[in-house]
Amino acid sequence: MATESKELGPRETEAHEYMEKHRILELFNNLTTQLIYNRPDDPKKFTIEVLERLMNARTAHREYPCVFDDSNITSLFGMLDPTQTGYVSYQQYAEAMTTLGVKNYDEEPDGKDIDRIQYDVFMAEARKGLIQASATFAVPSQ
CATH class of the missing domain: 1.20.890 (cAMP-dependent Protein Kinase, Chain A)
Incomplete structure (x- = not known):
């Protein structure tokens, strides 16, 4: 049909x-x-x-109500980096952003070229994306 x-x-x-x-x-x-x-x-x-x-x-322009906080993001990164190397693969990064509900994340983050996304890049993108997702209105660029 x-x-x-x-x-x-x-x-x-x-x-x-x-x-x-x-x-x-x-x-x-x-x-x-x-x-x-x-x-x-x-x-x-x-x-x-x-x-x-x-x-x-x-x-x-702050404290958007969100279910996930920094401790959740850190825990997620830790699960993806069990040997504590301080980085995850680009695929892990992209899947984690999707899992968190982050729709618009940097698809060319620092470290993609060597397939090593550092914790600080991961954290910054997750925070930014969660703010956008949680704000439910257009958030000014930061």
């Missing part, structure tokens, strides 16, 4: 553009992740608190 590709009508196109512009899917993904990870007793109150933190982060 062949699947037909359906073109979007003007209202659907407008809706998709609106959702992309305002990062609606990222917002709901962030809220859902936060709820599942934290499992608060009062999910509505918790959701309001997360939204308030997002608003404050947008104003102050």
